[in-house]
Amino acid sequence: MTMETTLSPGSTIGFLGAGQLARMTAHAAQRLGYKTLCWSGGGDASPTLQVAGEVIQTDFHCKQSLERMLTECDVITVETENIPADLLAAFTGKGILRPRSQAVRIAGDRRLEREFIASAELAQTDFRIARNDQDILQAFHEIGDCVAKTARDGYDGKGQWRIRSEVDVQLCIQQRGDYELVVEKFIPFELELSILVARSASGEIKVYDPAENIHRHHVLDASIVPARVSSEISDNAKEIAKKLVVELDYIGILAVELFITKEGEVLINELAPRPHNSGHHTIDACVTSQFDIHIRAICNLPLTSTTLYHPVVMVNLISDQWSEDVQGLTHPDYASFENAVWHLYEKQWKPGRRKLGHVNFIEENRDQALEKANQFRAILASQTKLLTSSSN
Numbered sequence: 001m002t003m004e005t006t007l008s009p010g011s012t013i014g015f016l017g018a019g020q021l022a023r024m025t026a027h028a029a030q031r032l033g034y035k036t037l038c039w040s041g042g043g044d045a046s047p048t049l050q051v052a053g054e055v056i057q058t059d060f061h062c063k064q065s066l067e068r069m070l071t072e073c074d075v076i077t078v079e080t081e082n083i084p085a086d087l088l089a090a091f092t093g094k095g096i097l098r099p100r101s102q103a104v105r106i107a108g109d110r111r112l113e114r115e116f117i118a119s120a121e122l123a124q125t126d127f128r129i130a131r132n133d134q135d136i137l138q139a140f141h142e143i144g145d146c147v148a149k150t151a152r153d154g155y156d157g158k159g160q161w162r163i164r165s166e167v168d169v170q171l172c173i174q175q176r177g178d179y180e181l182v183v184e185k186f187i188p189f190e191l192e193l194s195i196l197v198a199r200s201a202s203g204e205i206k207v208y209d210p211a212e213n214i215h216r217h218h219v220l221d222a223s224i225v226p227a228r229v230s231s232e233i234s235d236n237a238k239e240i241a242k243k244l245v246v247e248l249d250y251i252g253i254l255a256v257e258l259f260i261t262k263e264g265e266v267l268i269n270e271l272a273p274r275p276h277n278s279g280h281h282t283i284d285a286c287v288t289s290q291f292d293i294h295i296r297a298i299c300n301l302p303l304t305s306t307t308l309y310h311p312v313v314m315v316n317l318i319s320d321q322w323s324e325d326v327q328g329l330t331h332p333d334y335a336s337f338e339n340a341v342w343h344l345y346e347k348q349w350k351p352g353r354r355k356l357g358h359v360n361f362i363e364e365n366r367d368q369a370l371e372k373a374n375q376f377r378a379i380l381a382s383q384t385k386l387l388t389s390s391s392n
């Protein structure tokens with residue numbers, strides 16, 4: 001198969017990862033008539049068990065599972081960037097990995113990511129690569145107030161240290177283990193945006209309106225679309241996204257996280273070579289969802305419209321505030337939210353901050369959607385104590 005081959009319905013799409021992103025992408029694939037086979041890699045497969053054609057539940061080192069994926073899948077895609085390099089190489093060797101391994105590797109390693117963004121001459125925070133303890137101290141002396149991040153395996157704020165003093169440097173050194181770090185200048189941003197862009201195997205590009213993201217304890221809490229930014233900033237974000245997919249020769253959906261400074265600068269924070277939590281509103285508020293467009297892009301179908309047809313606010317259901325056992329869909333507190341579309345992932349509640357679902361609030365205008373979403377978030381927040389204390 002060449003990269004430009006079009007895959008017809010009936011073909012089999014393989015997923016590396018079997019979590020909620022694979023679940024929602026598998027829904028989209030099935031709507032278009034494709035078969036799906038997920039390989040969990042040993043992670044929690046509960047979101048896909050009832051959705052995918054089949055889920056292989058072995059870790060990513062299992063040779064037989066690799067053989068099956070190579071034999072049975074017409075195309076392979078990823079729901080995470082943390083995929084062993086030899087696996088990416090095996091699928092690349094057969095020409096069936098979309099997005100390409102280069103993009104997955106870059107997004108899975110903050111060093112490569114920063115270096116790639118620099119080589120594409122796009123704006124980002126000032127950074128240093130720190131290979132040893134001395135490098136961390138030197139980076140702090142050179143750039144001042146900063147955030148140190150592990151080059152690999154970090155997510156949702158894990159593997160990150162805010163460094164404002166030499167005492168913070170020592171703490172980071174003690175805790176970093178063997179990880180090499182990227183040390184970035186701290187950006188006192190006005191707000192955080194993310195933007196989704198899709199590029200098909202034959203090079204067609206479609207970009208979505210950016211989402212404004214609100215985080216809680218480093219985990220995405222809500223996304224507001226349209227974002228509360230000027231059209232210049234929105235257009236700038238779209239141009240950055242388009243340039244990235246061209247530079248990467250990218251196939252599929254790419255998410256780009258951005259910081260917007262007080263001066264209106266648009267700086268790239270990070271890339272995700274897959275559907276993204278901040279794009280879940282697209283299921284109910286856009287003509288084509290991020291999952292549908294990803295399937296279209298990797299199967300080399302024409303890309304349908306990314307137009308937003310209603311303002312929307314997406315609110316995550318996170319396990320420190322949400323438990324179906326405690327609240328449930330029939331809880332009277334939720335009855336007044338009529339223009340709300342619920343998505344639950346069939347994941348087991350566990351203490352901590354697991355993403356268990358999300359709700360899209362759709363209204364005629366953004367302020368109304370935000371008002372409803374904030375009322376809903378206040379109800380969720382009132383559960384925090386109950387859920388966090390019941391886990392102790």
Ligand code: AMP
Pocket residue numbers: 125147154155156157184185186187188189192215218257269270
């Ligand atoms: P990341 O895992 O890189 O997306 O970081 C998680 C969150 O930490 C971001 O969404 C920001 O809220 C915050 N953050 C990360 N890097 C920086 C930075 N250089 N300056 C300010 N805040 C940051």
